[in-house]
Structure formats: C-alpha cells, structure tokens
Amino acid sequence: MINAIAILGALATARDRPLADEDAALIARHHAGDEGAFAAIYRAHAVAVYRRLSRILGPIPEREDLTQDVFLALHRALPRFRGDAQLATLIHRIAINRAFEYLRRQSRRPATSVEGWFFDELVSPTASPEVQAAAREDLVRVFACLARIKPKKRIAFLLRVVDGLSFEEIGLLVEATPESVAKRVQHGQRELDALLARAERSSP
Amino acid sequence: MSHACDGRDLSCLGCAAMARRHDTVRAAMTVDDRLDDIKRVRIWSRLAQQLDAPARRRARWPAIAFAVAAAAAAATVVIVVRTRETPHTLTVAADATLTSRLGPYTRAALVGSAELEIVGTPGASTSVRLRTGTLLAAFDGGPGRSLRIDAPGASIDVIGTVFAVDVRDAGTCVSVTRGKVRVTTPSDVIAVAGGERFCTDEGRTQPIAPAVKEALERHEPVITARVEGAPTPPKAGADVRSVDAVRPSDPAADRAVSADRTTPDLPVSPDRTTTGPVSATGAVSPDRTTTGPVSGSSAVSPDWTTTGPVSGLGTTRTTPAGRTTTPSDPDTRTGSSQATSAGRTTAPSDPDTRTGSSQATSAGRTTTPSDPDSRKGSDPRVSADRTATRSTPTPVPEPRTTLPTSPPAVASADDLYRAAEAALATRDHVAADRALGRLVTEYPSSALVDQAHYERARIAYHHRAWATARRHLDRLAAMPSTPLAEPGHYLACRIAVEARDGEAESCLVDYRKAHPRSPHDLDVLGLLVRLSHASGGCGRAATVIDELVRMHPRSDLAGAWRARCPGAR
Numbered sequence: 030m031i032n033a034i035a036i037l038g039a040l041a042t043a044r045d046r047p048l049a050d051e052d053a054a055l056i057a058r059h060h061a062g063d064e065g066a067f068a069a070i071y072r073a074h075a076v077a078v079y080r081r082l083s084r085i086l087g088p089i090p091e092r093e094d095l096t097q098d099v100f101l102a103l104h105r106a107l108p109r110f111r112g113d114a115q116l117a118t119l120i121h122r123i124a125i126n127r128a129f130e131y132l133r134r135q136s137r138r139p140a141t142s143v144e145g146w147f148f149d150e151l152v153s154p155t156a157s158p159e160v161q162a163a164a165r166e167d168l169v170r171v172f173a174c175l176a177r178i179k180p181k182k183r184i185a186f187l188l189r190v191v192d193g194l195s196f197e198e199i200g201l202l203v204e205a206t207p208e209s210v211a212k213r214v215q216h217g218q219r220e221l222d223a224l225l226a227r228a229e230r231s232s233p
Numbered sequence: 234m235s236h237a238c239d240g241r242d243l244s245c246l247g248c249a250a251m252a253r254r255h256d257t258v259r260a261a262m263t264v265d266d267r268l269d270d271i272k273r274v275r276i277w278s279r280l281a282q283q284l285d286a287p288a289r290r291r292a293r294w295p296a297i298a299f300a301v302a303a304a305a306a307a308a309t310v311v312i313v314v315r316t317r318e319t320p321h322t323l324t325v326a327a328d329a330t331l332t333s334r335l336g337p338y339t340r341a342a343l344v345g346s347a348e349l350e351i352v353g354t355p356g357a358s359t360s361v362r363l364r365t366g367t368l369l370a371a372f373d374g375g376p377g378r379s380l381r382i383d384a385p386g387a388s389i390d391v392i393g394t395v396f397a398v399d400v401r402d403a404g405t406c407v408s409v410t411r412g413k414v415r416v417t418t419p420s421d422v423i424a425v426a427g428g429e430r431f432c433t434d435e436g437r438t439q440p441i442a443p444a445v446k447e448a449l450e451r452h453e454p455v456i457t458a459r460v461e462g463a464p465t466p467p468k469a470g471a472d473v474r475s476v477d478a479v480r481p482s483d484p485a486a487d488r489a490v491s492a493d494r495t496t497p498d499l500p501v502s503p504d505r506t507t508t509g510p511v512s513a514t515g516a517v518s519p520d521r522t523t524t525g526p527v528s529g530s531s532a533v534s535p536d537w538t539t540t541g542p543v544s545g546l547g548t549t550r551t552t553p554a555g556r557t558t559t560p561s562d563p564d565t566r567t568g569s570s571q572a573t574s575a576g577r578t579t580a581p582s583d584p585d586t587r588t589g590s591s592q593a594t595s596a597g598r599t600t601t602p603s604d605p606d607s608r609k610g611s612d613p614r615v616s617a618d619r620t621a622t623r624s625t626p627t628p629v630p631e632p633r634t635t636l637p638t639s640p641p642a643v644a645s646a647d648d649l650y651r652a653a654e655a656a657l658a659t660r661d662h663v664a665a666d667r668a669l670g671r672l673v674t675e676y677p678s679s680a681l682v683d684q685a686h687y688e689r690a691r692i693a694y695h696h697r698a699w700a701t702a703r704r705h706l707d708r709l710a711a712m713p714s715t716p717l718a719e720p721g722h723y724l725a726c727r728i729a730v731e732a733r734d735g736e737a738e739s740c741l742v743d744y745r746k747a748h749p750r751s752p753h754d755l756d757v758l759g760l761l762v763r764l765s766h767a768s769g770g771c772g773r774a775a776t777v778i779d780e781l782v783r784m785h786p787r788s789d790l791a792g793a794w795r796a797r798c799p800g801a802r
Contacts, residue, residue: 051749051750055750067284068277068281069749069750071277071280072273072719072748072750072751072752073750073751073752075268075273075276075277075752076267076268076273076752079266079267079268079272079273080266080267080268083262083263083265083266084262084263084266085262087261087262088264088265088266093272093275093276096268096276097276097279097280097283100276100280101280101283101284104284167257167260167261168261168264171257171258171261171262172261175258187258187262190255190258190259191258191259191262191263218251221254221258222251222254225254225257226250226254
C-alpha cells in the first residue's frame with residue numbers, strides 16, 4: 030500500500046503540480062484547524078467526484094448520497110494523509126471504492142429492469158416521440174446489461190471506455206496491476222457486447 | 234472476429250458494431266454527469282451537518298451507553314401502539330419512549346405517555362398531529378421535503394432541524410436546538426430558531442428550557458442517526474427486525490402481536506424528561522428496531538425502534554427501502570433471521586391476534602434475499618402496494634414521483650418549492666417562477682428563499698431577461714452567508730458576458746479572487762481568455778492563457794488556446 034502511494038506520488042505529472050500545490054496548501058490548512066479548508070477541498074473536487082460516480086453508476090438518484098459519503102470518508106482519512114499521493118487520486122480512489130460497494134450491494138439483490146420513465150428527464154424533450162422512445166430504450170438496455178456485469182469488470186471497463194484512462198491509470202485507482210486491469214476490461218467488454226447484442230436481437 | 238478491435242478499425246463489421254455499442258455506453262454514462270450548483274450546495278449542507286455530528290456523538294457516547302445499559306436493566310418498558318379512530322394513531326404508554334421514522338426524512342422519539350396521529354401517507358411531505366405528550370424529532374430538510382406538525386393551538390412547519398413539541402394542558406410548546414421552525418397560531422406566525430422555544434400560552438419566543446434542551450441533546454444522536462441520508466439502509470451490526478401487522482379490519486384489532494426482541498444498540502432509554510401522553514401519526518417507515526415484547530396494531534411500520542412491549546393493530550404501511558432484512562445484505566444481515574422469527578412471535582397473552590395479521594405481515598414484510606424493494610428509500614406508494622402484493626420490483630426515486638404539478642392554494646414554503654421543482658422538470662418556467670415568487674413573498678424567512686432567488690435568476694437568465702435575473706441575484710447577494718453566493722456570483726458574471734456588459738471582465742476577475750478553487754474556474758478562465766482575445770488578440774490574452782494552462786493543463790480548452798496562441802506558454 031505504501032509503495033503504491035509512493036508510486037502514485039512519483040507519477041504526478043508536472044502539469045498537475047499547480048493544483049497539487051494548492052491541494053497541499055488546503056490540506057495543511059485543514060490540519061491546522063482551518064474549518065474553511067475542507068469546504069474549499071469540497072468545492073474543488075465535488076464536481077469531479079460526482080462525474081466519476083455518474084460515469085460508473087449511471088444517472089441513479091443515489092449519486093448525491095454517495096458523493097456525500099465520499100467526502101465524509103475523505104474527512105476521516107485526511108488526518109492520516111501525509112501527501113504521499115495527490116489528493117485528487119485519494120479522492121477518486123474513495124469514490125471508486127464507494128461505487129464498488131454500491132454495485133456489490135446491488136448485485137446481491139435481484140436484477141431489476143429500469144423503467145423508461147426513469148430516464149425521461151435525460152431524453153431531449155425537443156426530439157420527436159419516436160426518437161425519445163428509442164433513446165429511452167437505448168438507455169434502459171445499456172443499464173440493464175451493465176447491471177449484469179461484475180462490479181470489478183464494470184468499473185475497469187467504464188473507466189477505460191467512458192473516461193479513456195490507460196490501464197496504468199485505472200490500476201492506480203482500483204489498486205490492481207495493469208495486466209489485471211486489462212483482463213477485467215477485456216472480459217467486461219466481451220460480456221457487455223454479448224449482452225447488448227442479445228438485447229438488440231430480442232428487441233422488436 | 235479473430236483480431237482485437239481497437240475501436241478504430243471500422244472496416245471490420247464486428248469492430249464497427251462494437252464501437253457503436255461503446256458509443257451508446259459512453260452516451261448513457263455521460264448523459265447526466267454534471268453536478269449543478271443546487272445539488273452541490275445541497276450535498277454540502279448535508280455533509281456539513283454530518284461533519285458536526287460525529288464529534289457530538291462521540292462526546293455523548295458514555296452517556297448513551299449508560300442509558301442503553303439502564304434500559305436493558307430495566308425490567309420492562311411498555312409501549313402500546315393501537316388504533317383509535319383511524320389505523321394511523323399511535324399511543325405510547327407512560328414511561329416508554331418510542332423512536333421511529335416519520336417518513337423518509339424525519340426521525341422522531343415519542344416520549345410516553347403520548348398520542349400521535351399520522352395524517353395521510355408519509356413521504357417527502359409528512360404531516361402528523363400531536364394530541365398529547367412530547368415529540369422529539371430531527372428533520373432533514375431540503376427541496377421537496379416538508380414536515381408539518383399540528384398541535385393544539387399551533388401548526389408547526391419544520392424547515393430542517395432538531396426540535397421538540399410538547400403538548401401540555403396549558404398549551405403547546407415548540408423548542409428548537411438547531412435549525413428553524415415556523416409556528417402558526419390562530420393570531421400569528423412565529424419563526425423559532427435554534428436555542429429558542431415558543432409556547433402558545435406565553436405568546437412570544439423565550440430561551441429553550443434547560444430540561445427540554447437536555448432531553449433533546451440526549452436523544453439527538455438517536456433521532457438524527459438515520460435521518461441524514463435518510464433512505465440509506467441501517468448500518469451493519471444494527472439489529473433490524475421485521476414487524477408484524479394486523480389488517481385494520483381485523484376484528485382482533487385491539488389485540489396485540491408481541492415478540493421478544495433485544496437490540497444491543499437500542500437508542501431509547503426508559504428515563505424521560507417529559508411526562509404525559511404522546512401520540513404520533515405518520516408514515517412509519519421501513520426499518521424497525523425493537524427491544525422487548527412488541528405487539529403491533531395499526532400503522533405500525535417497520536421502522537419503529539422501541540423498548541418494551543408495543544401493541545398495535547391495523548395495516549403495516551411498510552415502505553420497502555433498505556429496511557427488509559435481506560440475509561445476503563451485509564448492511565441488514567445482523568440478527569435478521571432471529572428478527573424475522575421474533576417479529577412473528579405471537580403474544581403469549583393473546584394467541585388469536587395472530588390470525589389474519591400474520592398473513593398480512595408476511596405478505597408485506599417477508600424477508601427474502603430477492604426482495605427488490607430493499608433497493609430504494611421508503612416510498613409510500615410502493616409500500617401501499619406491498620401490503621397487497623410483492624411484485625413491485627422497480628425502484629422508485631421518491632422526489633421524482635411525489636412532486637405536485639402546482640402548489641395548493643394554501644401552501645407551505647416546501648410545497649411551493651416542490652411545485653417549482655416539478656414545473657422546472659417539465660420546463661414550465663412560468664409556473665416555476667410563479668411558485669418561487671410566492672415562496673419569496675409569503676415566506677421571506679424561509680430557508681429556501683436563497684434557492685428561490687437563485688432559481689428565479691436562472692429562469693430569467695434562460696429567457697435572457699438580464700435585468701430580472703440581476704434583480705434576483707442582487708437579492709441573493711444581500712443574504713448573509715448563503716452557500717449560493719458563489720453560484721450567484723458566477724451567474725452574474727455569465728449575465729455580464731452575455732449582455733456584453735463592459736463590466737464582464739472585471740466581474741470574472743473578482744469572481745476568481747473571491748472563489749479561487751470554484752468548480753466554475755475553468756469556465757471563468759475560458760470566458761476571460763475569450764474576452765481578452767476579442768479585445769486585444771493573442772498578445773492581450775497571453776497572460777490569461779498562461780493561467781488557464783497552469784490551472785487546467787489537461788483541459789481541451791487549454792489545448793485549444795495554446796494551439797491558437799502559440800506565443801503563450
């Protein structure tokens with residue numbers, strides 16, 4: 030674990046340093062008891078955390094609660110944080126852990142189909158009814174298929190396909206080797222392709 | 234497909250199909266991934282509350298442990314729940330305390346003896362009538378949520394707080410430790426803030442009585458424990474148990490089903506600060522943790538936490554979310570099997586009571602690993618369905634389904650905000666603005682006023698009504714310490730840019746000074762670069778482009794401006 034954090038720190042690119050410096054200053058202020066520092070950390074990272082959770086879990090209503098959980102966990106972790114890794118990396122690791130736990134809990138429950146109305150707000154209201162219906166069906170199908178993929182594979186696959194992260198970057202976030210990540214991505218991709226293809230064939 | 238597709242080889246039909254599927258996945262997962270300002274502020278408000286809470290809980294832990302031990306040592310604490318005129322009236326015996334949810338966002342402790350009536354079906358909007366006794370409660374307020382308590386001589390609208398309502402012979406007293414409530418009496422409307430109390434027989438606010446404050450402080454860890462992030466399931470280790478119920482029409486309604494239950498983390502202690510009957514109505518929600526014999530009638534819902542025997546009749550208005558004891562769910566597993574059996578134990582004193590009621594209970598409460606309802610927060614609609622059938626697998630996010638399309642003629646601030654949200658969801662900006670306008674006018678001291686100003690400004694901005702938008706933002710800016718100050722400032726700058734105001738650039742610079750790590754920083758820098766470039770080309774924009782590249786090196790915007798003005802760093 031310590032090695033992984035050291036590697037993360039070493040991998041911080043020069044381009045990220047200005048933000049990392051600001052984060053370090055905020056953490057120092059937080060350690061010194063400045064109550065506003067954590068609010069500033071939240072302001073700086075909340076959008077990215079929410080986006081990360083959305084891109085792994087989809088537009089589920091629990092994202093707000095999970096975002097809140099992530100920052101609560103961060104608040105508890107900060108006293109032990111010594112700046113070996115970037116703050117953003119720590120935050121995203123927590124976010125991915127929370128997403129993983131959520132998916133694991135959900136996977137223990139029976140698969141439920143997501144109704145189209147759930148996505149009503151996400152479909153362009155100006156499109157024709159046919160286009161809206163098709164868009165809703167697409168979304169329903171994608172989420173139904175994703176829900177059947179194991180959480181580890183799903184996370185690795187989505188980090189790769191949606192966020193375009195490299196295997197190394199994903200490995201650092203999910204604490205796995207790039208080889209292991211590559212396998213997860215590959216398997217996740219195969220499973221999803223098969224599920225989507227089957228769903229497309231069976232749809233009218 | 235014998236080769237590995239890299240997403241670029243579209244001459245292969247298989248790869249092209251895969252690329253299309255990935256596009257669909259990408260579109261689906263990014264369709265709604267933006268955290269808007271309202272959500273951001275809302276999350277922070279809840280988070281800030283939680284960040285405060287643990288310290289208090291730790292500090293009081295020894296006292297709580299002592300109280301729990303005392304509760305366990307006490308021979309019997311009796312809570313009687315039974316139906317009166319309707320199946321939604323709860324009566325708590327003297328020397329008993331009952332802790333429960335009243336809908337998804339309220340956690341309450343009824344200090345017996347007490348009588349409480351639940352009006353309608355609890356949900357985001359919950360209404361209860363306290364006839365006698367003391368109700369200690371924590372309400373997690375927010376858009377679309379409301380809690381109203383009607384008591385003799387006063388109606389209490391709760392905005393988001395920890396508070397107590399005490400109905401005595403002399404009148405009704407409302408005491409608040411945190412947050413704010415609005416008390417409406419026949420002659421006046423009074424805002425009661427943290428540290429204050431208002432009694433109908435006194436006619437003005439006074440400092441909170443030490444005894445009530447002490448009682449609230451003692452119960453606060455309990456009643457706030459699950460309100461925050463309300464629909465989440467109980468923590469691992471919690472002893473969550475199912476509750477039996479009897480149909481209201483059951484002739485055995487006055488008899489009880491009881492079960493022996495012991496809950497290690499029981500938050501209720503037998504000692505009481507206030508005496509007198511307490512009656513609680515309301516949406517009882519799905520989790521119920523109990524100790525001691527419980528006999529249930531009526532609207533006993535699964536989320537009552539009780540010490541001592543409870544008797545009740547009627548229909549369980551179980552809400553499904555996260556409360557069923559799913560053996561495979563680590564959050565709810567502890568003790569679940571015993572709980573289930575405990576919940577079905579027939580009261581030794583009256584075995585006949587079980588007839589009919591147990592079927593109703595098992596229909597509504599059977600805990601199976603495949604219970605799909607355990608996925609979501611409590612939802613009265615689903616719970617009602619569940620009483621009859623268990624085939625309602627679809628999770629129902631409550632706020633989306635309970636929003637009214639138009640506010641009632643006499644509406645609370647929450648009603649109006651909820652109506653505005655519903656109107657915004659359907660893009661009916663006129664109705665939304667009207668509801669928000671009413672909120673601002675009718676409830677100028679509401680905690681939702683700043684959000685109303687901001688939303689009205691956004692609506693006006695959407696319609697390019699710059700003057701109107703600025704007027705709303707000016708009102709927002711005049712409000713001290715609102716968390717919407719930053720988004721409001723940003724919106725003001727956006728308006729300045731859109732309106733081609735000469736002050737746009739200085740507005741953006743001031744914004745960055747005031748909010749150095751804001752989530753809008755990239756957008757603000759982008760606007761600054763655009764304005765600088767428009768007025769003086771790359772030479773004038775170079776400094777801002779440097780700042781953009783320094784602060785957001787990986788952004789597309791930085792890359793684009795670097796390419797356009799290579800002279801910059």
